[in-house]
Amino acid sequence: MATTVPTFSMIEGQFNAYLREIVYATMTTVDAKGRPRARVLIAVWEQLDQGPQGWLATYKTPVKAAHLANNPHATFSYWSPRQNAVAIDTVTEWVHDIETKQYVWQLYERSSPTGVGYDLGNFWHGGPADPKLHVLRLNPWRIQVIRGRDLQSRIWRAPDAD
Template structure:
């Protein structure tokens, strides 16, 4: 059974709990021929004005950069063997300013939600100013949360 919810707050608790439990997301992009490409990453999420906002500290690889330049729409899928799942459809954009990089660095350090963050210094030794650190802002336009015990699906869409 699928229910469309009016506000993100109606699914926020399950969104945070499932992502905090699952941690790793499969990010899917498409190439110029419309072929999907998946990779496993760990984005972090915060809530701004009642909406989820995602951040991904990542390397700006040629493949990822080309895919997002051609089509900025991405999907992040979380799944656990208990059948709990979260699917987040987003528009991704590169953000390069120093203030945002420091903010994202803090979010990963503070594990938002609990369990999903990690020490970015393991990959970018110079901290938020490391030239190899790139940040994607993830603006969700659709979020689906599925509870595994009864396969109840709830979907929120941004206005």
């Protein structure tokens, strides 16, 4: 049985603990015919005044770009063998300005000690200005956390989610 919570702060601790435990997410998008495609990656998340927000440093592959151009919604799924899970439904947006890329670069660096970020320089040798580095802003509209030992499920929805 799922319980809806009115504020993200009510699941934030569990959300952060599970993401630190799991680290890798499966990102799923859909093509123009509604067929899903999944890939494994590491996104970073932060808490802002208006709620949680995620960032994804990524390559802008033709498949990912086409899927998101057609439908900007993506789901990020985290799962551990202990059956702890997090599902994050988002609306994505490509962000191109260098200031945001620098911010996201630093956010990944700051997140590294907690096990969620990593050194982006391992993939993008040119730093935040590397032309192969692309950034997706991840705007969650629904987040579900599930505790494996008893399958307790709690769901947060953004105030503007329909």
